[in-house]
Amino acid sequence: MSTPSVRWVVGVDSGGSGLRVALADAAGSEAPEVVEGRTPVRTGPAGIDAHHLLELVLPMVRALFVRAGREVPGSDPDAAVTAVAVGAAGMATLGGQLRAELPGALAAALGVRRLALAADAVTAYAGALGQRPGAVVAAGTGVIALGTDLSGWRRADGWGHLLGDCGSGAWIGRAGLEAAMRAHDGRRGGSTALLSAAESVWGPVTGLPGQLYPRTDRPAVLASFAPHVARCAVEGDPVAVDVLARAARHLVEAAAAVCPPVRQGSARQGREDGGVDVALTGGLFAMGDPLVVPLRERLAAELPSARLVPAAGDPLAGAVSIAVALADGSLRLPADPALLHVPPVV
Template sequence: MAAMLHLGVDGGGTGCRARLCAPDGTVLGEGRGGPANLRFGVAEALDAVAEAARHALAAAGLGEGDLARVAAGLGLAGASEPALATAAAAHPHPYGAVAIATDAGIACLGAHAGGDGGIVIVGTGTIAWAVIGGREHRIGGWGYPLSDEGSGAWIGAEALRRTLWAHDGRGPRTPLVEAVFDRFGGDPHGIVAFMTGAKPRDFGGLAPLVVDRAGAGDPLAVAIMQDAGAHVDALARRLVELGAGRIALSGGLSGPIGPFLADETRRHLVPARGDALDGAVALARSLAGPDRAAPEGR
């Protein structure tokens, strides 16, 4: 019987990525899907995962029927909440075998190739994670708006908040403020209407604007990024206190946040040995085991 294929999925608040590998590690195909944060719907998140998986299989010349011979390692935003992880594991899956982990957990696994170390994810949300002596540690990542300081969602919300301050005459009216107002037709009530139904990824959609304006020297954008950097510093500092002397950064904003980090944080930063998909594939590989074969007749 043929050995099972290994599917790794990195599911975040903005979208998810999938990678399909042969048992020897050869990458067969990759795919993308929609947002996969369990906090905003278990079924919706797993539908996005399945979409990415189908694209990965198609890239490998395989079809949906081949999912039954796949061992899937799914790293999902929101899986750090036990009830959501349990619900996701209990949901019907098309895979031959499946394991649910947090997106931070697979990112840490990939970054340190299974060894000890920490990671700070700076994307739509923020979370710090470490594995030290076989024990996992989680800091932050409790969900926006109560947590995830320094994230894309937080940065976008700060841009909106300070735009409204400027409208009230309580803050400077910089090019960033003008650009944000342009997004809403110059109407503060448009910002209120947006805020009412916005999800973290919607706030995060404004983060690139702040990053761009900070790069151009806009003082308000720079101040927001400095505050974001200080929040990431706090996450890294706690990882060091726990014993994680080697910390990798991950996430879509891990590059832009770099110049705004403290020297003490930078002293502990190391290049990631692999990414979150590498960690997810490793999880799938451990799930499949060296001798596990695909079900007969599939």
């Protein structure tokens, strides 16, 4: 049974592929318990569906209490959850219903006293760098960069595969397929290696438009070709090498746009040496050297004050860290109506 000294916090990571929920004690004396669900939260005319999120999250939280051998919230006042941090894709533009309804609903269901609603880029930032100034580039199918000097946020890209997401998995995949189509047509800039890779996946490329354009998951389909571009680059295809070099340039441009201005000796705005920490997070960087090496080179050339540091954790770890900071009153990341909403204590 839980004791009055234990303060429970919950972190939620909500994305297009489902939910991950973590239960931790605010003191960090035990490793968080984590459960995953494959059902994504619905989005409707009113934005992210708050009722559906609750339908999914509450049973997961209760299951985590059971798994941890603790009393379920509602059956023991000492099992109340002190703080919850929800990180969700689309929160910045589609989170109105969550902001309006979750504080009261979570207070009633779990005894929550403090709540933070964050864009997934913010939880990615918190997971990667914690609560210190810097910049994070989060890249997978799409890409968004976020930076802060702890007084406000700077954001770059994250505009989707039609308007942006430059350097992302979808961008790399599309550029690789364009090179394949150029090779098929006999146009300059084509790559027979990428043409062969595309045909190994989809068959004759003349049928590719019919396979791709009707799909509603086009960004993910495009991104699925990015590893093939990386493989062709490793094998020495110059067009694939150029695609990844251009992707690296786009990613560095996004990082440069959000890096906080730093002054020598300013601990608030950067490191004491006047530099700034930059972290990379997300599945795109799993392709390794073909992308990361040109990215490091361009970062060193364009942002000599930046230091590339490893991401400490993922977005779920970031959500937990925000919840812990809420519980003990140490949250330093700046509040923002769209990116990090912290309503009054319920």
